[in-house]
Amino acid sequence: MLLAKIYVTLKPGVLDPQGEAVMGGLKAMGYEGVTAVRVGKYLEVQLDLDDPEKAGQQVEEMCRRLLANPVIEQYRYTLEEPAGAGGKA
Amino acid sequence: MLLAKIYVTLKPGVLDPQGEAVMGGLKAMGYEGVTAVRVGKYLEVQLDLDDPEKAGQQVEEMCRRLLANPVIEQYRYTLEEPAGAGGKA
Amino acid sequence: MEPEVYRQMGLTDEEFRRIKEILGREPNDVEVGMFAVMWSEHCGYKHSRPVLKLFPTKAPWVLQGPGENAGIIDIGDGQAVVFKIESHNHPSAIEPFQGAATGVGGIVRDIFAMGARPIAVLDSLRFGLLDDPRTRYLMGGVVAGIAFYGNCLGLPTVAGEVYFDPSYTGNPLVNAMAVGLIEQKNIRRGRAAGVGNAVMLVGARTGRDGIHGATFASEELGQASEERRPSVQVGDPFREKLLIEACLDIIKEDLIIGMQDMGAAGITSSSCEMAARAGTGMEIDVALVPRREEGMTPYEVMLSESQERMLLVPKRGAEARVQAICRRWGLEAVVIGRVTDDGIMRIKEGGRVVAEVPARALTDQCPVYEVERRRPAYLDKLQHIDLSRLPEPGDYGEALLKLLAAPNIASKEWVYRQYDYMVRTDTVAGPGGDAAVLRIKGTGKGLALTVDGNGRYCYLDPETGGAIAVAEAARNLSCVGARPLGLTDCLNFGNPEKPEVAWQFYQAVAGMSRACEVLQTPVTGGNVSFYNETEGEAIYPTPVVGMVGLIADIEKRCALAWRRENDVLLLLGE
Amino acid sequence: MKFGVIVFPGSNCDQDVYHALGAVLGQPVDYLWHGDTDVTGYDCLVLPGGFSYGDYLRAGAIARFAPIMPAVIDFARSGGLVLGICNGFQILLEAGLLPGAMRRNDCLQFRCQWTCLRVENNATPFTNRFRKGQVVRIPIAHGEGNYYVDAATLAELEANRQIIFRYCTQDGEVTPAANPNGSVGNIAGIINRKGNILGMMPHPERCAESLLGGTDGRELFASIVDWWQRGERLGA
Ligand SMILES: Nc1ncnc2c1ncn2[C@@H]1O[C@H](COP(=O)(O)OP(=O)(O)O)[C@@H](O)[C@H]1O
Numbered sequence: 001m002l003l004a005k006i007y008v009t010l011k012p013g014v015l016d017p018q019g020e021a022v023m024g025g026l027k028a029m030g031y032e033g034v035t036a037v038r039v040g041k042y043l044e045v046q047l048d049l050d051d052p053e054k055a056g057q058q059v060e061e062m063c064r065r066l067l068a069n070p071v072i073e074q075y076r077y078t079l080e081e082p083a084g085a086g087g088k089a
Numbered sequence: 090m091l092l093a094k095i096y097v098t099l100k101p102g103v104l105d106p107q108g109e110a111v112m113g114g115l116k117a118m119g120y121e122g123v124t125a126v127r128v129g130k131y132l133e134v135q136l137d138l139d140d141p142e143k144a145g146q147q148v149e150e151m152c153r154r155l156l157a158n159p160v161i162e163q164y165r166y167t168l169e170e171p172a173g174a175g176g177k178a
Numbered sequence: 179m180e181p182e183v184y185r186q187m188g189l190t191d192e193e194f195r196r197i198k199e200i201l202g203r204e205p206n207d208v209e210v211g212m213f214a215v216m217w218s219e220h221c222g223y224k225h226s227r228p229v230l231k232l233f234p235t236k237a238p239w240v241l242q243g244p245g246e247n248a249g250i251i252d253i254g255d256g257q258a259v260v261f262k263i264e265s266h267n268h269p270s271a272i273e274p275f276q277g278a279a280t281g282v283g284g285i286v287r288d289i290f291a292m293g294a295r296p297i298a299v300l301d302s303l304r305f306g307l308l309d310d311p312r313t314r315y316l317m318g319g320v321v322a323g324i325a326f327y328g329n330c331l332g333l334p335t336v337a338g339e340v341y342f343d344p345s346y347t348g349n350p351l352v353n354a355m356a357v358g359l360i361e362q363k364n365i366r367r368g369r370a371a372g373v374g375n376a377v378m379l380v381g382a383r384t385g386r387d388g389i390h391g392a393t394f395a396s397e398e399l400g401q402a403s404e405e406r407r408p409s410v411q412v413g414d415p416f417r418e419k420l421l422i423e424a425c426l427d428i429i430k431e432d433l434i435i436g437m438q439d440m441g442a443a444g445i446t447s448s449s450c451e452m453a454a455r456a457g458t459g460m461e462i463d464v465a466l467v468p469r470r471e472e473g474m475t476p477y478e479v480m481l482s483e484s485q486e487r488m489l490l491v492p493k494r495g496a497e498a499r500v501q502a503i504c505r506r507w508g509l510e511a512v513v514i515g516r517v518t519d520d521g522i523m524r525i526k527e528g529g530r531v532v533a534e535v536p537a538r539a540l541t542d543q544c545p546v547y548e549v550e551r552r553r554p555a556y557l558d559k560l561q562h563i564d565l566s567r568l569p570e571p572g573d574y575g576e577a578l579l580k581l582l583a584a585p586n587i588a589s590k591e592w593v594y595r596q597y598d599y600m601v602r603t604d605t606v607a608g609p610g611g612d613a614a615v616l617r618i619k620g621t622g623k624g625l626a627l628t629v630d631g632n633g634r635y636c637y638l639d640p641e642t643g644g645a646i647a648v649a650e651a652a653r654n655l656s657c658v659g660a661r662p663l664g665l666t667d668c669l670n671f672g673n674p675e676k677p678e679v680a681w682q683f684y685q686a687v688a689g690m691s692r693a694c695e696v697l698q699t700p701v702t703g704g705n706v707s708f709y710n711e712t713e714g715e716a717i718y719p720t721p722v723v724g725m726v727g728l729i730a731d732i733e734k735r736c737a738l739a740w741r742r743e744n745d746v747l748l749l750l751g752e
Numbered sequence: 753m754k755f756g757v758i759v760f761p762g763s764n765c766d767q768d769v770y771h772a773l774g775a776v777l778g779q780p781v782d783y784l785w786h787g788d789t790d791v792t793g794y795d796c797l798v799l800p801g802g803f804s805y806g807d808y809l810r811a812g813a814i815a816r817f818a819p820i821m822p823a824v825i826d827f828a829r830s831g832g833l834v835l836g837i838c839n840g841f842q843i844l845l846e847a848g849l850l851p852g853a854m855r856r857n858d859c860l861q862f863r864c865q866w867t868c869l870r871v872e873n874n875a876t877p878f879t880n881r882f883r884k885g886q887v888v889r890i891p892i893a894h895g896e897g898n899y900y901v902d903a904a905t906l907a908e909l910e911a912n913r914q915i916i917f918r919y920c921t922q923d924g925e926v927t928p929a930a931n932p933n934g935s936v937g938n939i940a941g942i943i944n945r946k947g948n949i950l951g952m953m954p955h956p957e958r959c960a961e962s963l964l965g966g967t968d969g970r971e972l973f974a975s976i977v978d979w980w981q982r983g984e985r986l987g988a
Contacts, residue, residue, distance in 0.1 A: 322861070322862075325861075325862045326862075329803070329862055329864075329893070329895075330762070330764075330803040330806060330807070331764065332764020332765070332802060332803075414806070415803070415806065416761070416762050416803060416805060416806025416807075416808065417806075419761075419762055419764065419803070420761055420762075506787075507761065508761055594864075595861075595863060595864055595865055596861050596862045596863070596864070597862075597864060598862070598864045598893040599864055600864060600891055600893060600955070600958050600964075601764060601765060601768065601801075601893065601958075602767070602768060603768040603771060603772070603957060603958055603960075603961075603964060605964070606963055606964065617963060619771065619775070732963070
C-alpha cells in the first residue's frame, strides 16, 4: 500500500479568481498582511502497490492524463506509506 | 515574508463525491490498483510578516474562520520562507 | 435501559413505557432507536396530525392526497403532476451549502419515488437582515447549495421567494419544492406488497451520516470520537442524477411494485412505512447493506441518513433486470430483505435478529399530543395600532425609491441567476414574474407554479395570514392564466409544546383550510417543521404554500410586462 | 442527415438537444451511449451540456476518457461535424480537440442568463445562416465558462478566424461588462482550424422555439443542415 499526495496548482501566469476572492475575504476580515493567495487542489490517492518506482510512474501518468490540465495547471506529488501501515508518514 | 501552505481536507467519514468520481475515472482508465481517493484544497497564502509565531497564530485563525468549514472539514498547515527569499522551501 | 439513553434519543418516559407495552418486553438499542426516529416530530407528526385534518384534501382531480411520498393531480390526457414541498431548515442553519443542497436532493427523490420524471424545483427562503455577516454567509451558502444540486441534476429552479426579517436570524428557513410529470399508468406508490418479494437498496453506500442522537450508542461502544461521526450529510447530485435515470428506466420496464426514498431516518422509515401502507411486514439483513465505512453497528445502518438511496420492491423475478439497469447507470443495487406476511419489521445481522417490531407500531401508533392553545399576549397590542396615526411621508418619490431598494421588495435576480432555470427547455416564464410557466411538450398545455407565504402577516393574525398565503398563491397562478388545482404546504413554526405556538399553528391551518375550500384547491401533501427557535424566541409563524395550476392553452398565457402604448389599465377587485 | 447526441453519465441537456433537432428541426437523431465505441452512420455528433461525472475535479475531465471518446476523436479528425455545447465544449477542450482550457467563472458563481453574441465568422458549417457581425441572443448556464488560452494560441485563433462567437452588448460591442464569466477576449465559442469542430458555452437548443423566447439557436442547427445538404448536392 502506498499513499500519493498530489498537489495541483494553477500555473504562475494564470489568473486565479478564487485566490483573489479569498485574499479579498481575508483582508476584509482584518488580515492586512496577506499579499497573495493561490488556491489549488490536494488529492490523496491510495494505491495497492508496494513498488515505489512503479507507483511513481503510475501517479505521474495519472497526473498528466487526468488529475491536472496541462494547459493551465501544474502538479507535484509525494509517495509515502500510509499512516498506520507502519510507515513513517 | 512568510508562506503558509494550507491543506483543507474533508473530515474522515464525510462523503467525498469528488473523490469517488475521480477514483471511478482512474479505474476506468485502467489504474486498477487505486483503492481510495480523497480530494481537498491546497492554499498558498503569502504573509508580509516575519515573526513565525505571530504568523502561525494568524494562519490558524484564518483557517478556522474562513478557509476551512469546521463542520465538515479539517486543516493543517506549514509555514516557511518563500522560495527565492533565501528560504529552504 | 437507562432513562438517560432513550431521553437522549428524544423519547419521553411515557413514550418509553408505551413502547414496552407494545412490545410486551424491554426494547433493545436498535428498537429504541427505530421508535425514537419514527416517533420523532419529524416523522410522526405528534403535534400536528389532528390539526392537519382540517385541510380539505379531496377533489375529483386529486389522484393522490397526503400520506404518500408526494401528491398527484390529474391534468388530463392520461398525464398527472406530482409535487411536494419540504423544509431543510435545521441542517441549513448548521451547514448552509450542504443543508440546502441535500434539501433539494431529498424532495426530488420524493417525486421520482412515485415514478414521475422531476421537471422543476422551487425554493422559499427566509433569513435575518442582510447587514449581519452571518446572514450573508448563510444566504450565500444556501443559494449556492440549491444551485449546485439543482443545476447538476438538470432541473430548472423556476420560482421561489426570499424574505428577510430579524426573527429568522438564528433560524433561517429553507423550503424546497419539487414538481414532476407522469403518465398515470406509471404511478407507483410506496408500498411493500407481495409476500416473499425482494426488498432492494439502490444507490449510494451507507455511512454514518446524520445519525441523530446516535452519539450515545457509539460512545458506549467506545468506537470513535465526534470527529468520526459527522452529522452533516454531504450531497452528491451526480449520483442522484444517475438514480433518477435508473429508477425511471425501471418504471418504464414495469419492474417494480413500489419504491420510496430514504430521507430522515433512512432505512428505518422507508422500510416500515412501505410495509405499514401495504399491511405487510419485512425482514431486512443489515449485513447485506453496502457500507462506506467500516465497523458500523446495526443501529447505525438502520438510522443512517446517507443521501441518494432508494428502497425498491421489485416484482417477483425482476431483481436481476433491476440490477442490470442500475449497473448500466453505474449504481449498486442489492437485495437486503424480503416482504413478509406477519406485519413485523424483523431486522437481522447475518443470522442474528437485532430488532423485531410491528411495522404499524412505528407508524400508526405514534403518540399524538393535543397541546393547550393560547392566544399570544402580543396580539392585543399589535392589532390595536392605529394606522391613521402613522405619519405621511414628506416626499412620495423618495419613499417609493426607498421601498424599491428594500431587500424584501428589490429584485431577487442575485439569487435566481445562479439557478439554471432554463434546462429541459420547457421554461416559458422563469423567475421574475408572478408564477413560473412550463410548457408540457407534445401538448398545447402549460403548468403554472408558485410558492408563497408571509410570516409577518401570520405573526399579526395567523388565521388571516394563512388564508392570504393560499389566496396569494392562487392569484399568482391566475395572473399567468392558469387554473389552480392543488397545493402542498410547508408549515414552519416554533416549539409546538408552547400554547402560543400551538395556537398560531392551529389558526394558520384553519385560515389556510378556509381559503382552500373557497378556492377549491385541495392540499395534496406537505411538511411540518417545528422547533424553529433560537434562545427561546420563535420565528414568525411561516406557513408556505406551493401551488400548481394548469393552463389549458399555453398560447393564451399572460405575462407581466406592459405590451403597447395606450393599452388600457384595469384594476380588478375591491 | 443524421445526428447523434452523446449521453454521458450526468449529461442533462441531451434530451433538450434531441428535442431541438428531432421535434423542432425534423432531423433524424439518436442518442449515443458513452459506453459504446462506434459512431458510424452519423453525420454530426453533438456533445450536450450537463455535468458529466458531476463535473467533479474539472468540468469534462473524466468524460474525456469515456469509451466512446476514441471514436468521437477519430470521427472529428477525419472531418466529421462535431458540436460541443457547454459541458460538451469543456469535454472537447479536455480531449484536446480544441485548444485552451476552462476556469471557474470569475464571479465564482454559476450564471444563468441570456447573452448577446457577435458572430465573428459565418463561413462555417455551424454559422452560415448568420451574417458576419450579426448579434444573436443565446442563453448561457454554467459555472466554468471562463475560457483561457495563452497569448500565442490566442493570436493563432484570431489569425485563423477560429473565434466564432464573442460575448457582446446588444449593439455588438465587445466590452468587459458584456463578459459574463471573464473569458479571454470575451470568447464564447471557437472552432478548430479545419472548421468541423465547434465548441460553445451558450445553449442554442434553449432558443430554438419562439415559445422559449428566441429562435437564434434554431438558425445554428439549421446552418448545419443547410451546409450538409449543399455538400450532398455538390457531391462533396
Ligand atoms: N429564491 C428564489 N428562487 C427563485 N426565484 C426567486 C427566488 N426569490 C424570488 N424569486 C423570483 O423573483 C420574482 C420576484 O419575487 P418576489 O419578490 O417574491 O415577488 P412577488 O412578491 O411579486 O411574488 C418571482 O418571480 C420569484 O419567483
